Amino acid sequence: MVIVRLLLWLLIFYVFFRLARFVGRTLATIRVLNQSARSTPTRSSAGDGHLIKDPQCGTYFLESEAVHAVIDGREYRFCCEKCRDAFLQERRKA
Ligand SMILES: [Zn+2]
Incomplete structure (x- = not known):
C-alpha cells in the first residue's frame, strides 16, 4: 500500500510540475503580446x-x-x- 501511495504522489507532483510549466509559458506569451500591443x-x-x-x-x-x-x-x-x-x-x- 505504501508503494501505491508513493506512486500516486509522484504522479501528482509530475502533473503539477507539467501544469506549472505550461502556465508559466502561457503567461510569458501573454506578457509579450501585451507589451507589443501597448507600445505606442x-x-x-x-x-x-x-x-x-x-x-x-x-x-x-x-x-x-x-x-x-x-x-x-x-x-x-x-x-x-x-x-x-x-x-x-x-x-x-x-
Ligand atoms: Zn492601414
Whole structure:
C-alpha cells in the first residue's frame, strides 16, 4: 500500500510540475503580446519587430514596414500608402 501511495504522489507532483510549466509559458506569451500591443510609436527610434497601429484603418503592423508621413510637425505611420493618402485627404478636408 505504501508503494501505491508513493506512486500516486509522484504522479501528482509530475502533473503539477507539467501544469506549472505550461502556465508559466502561457503567461510569458501573454506578457509579450501585451507589451507589443501597448507600445505606442515613439518618434524615430525604430525598433524592428514592434507592432504599431495605423491611425487610418486601425490595423496593427510592423514598425519596420511603416509608411511615414509628417503632418503639422507630427510624425504618423501607416500600414500602406493608400492609408496615408486617405488620412492626408481627410486632414485636408477638415
Ligand atoms: Zn492601414
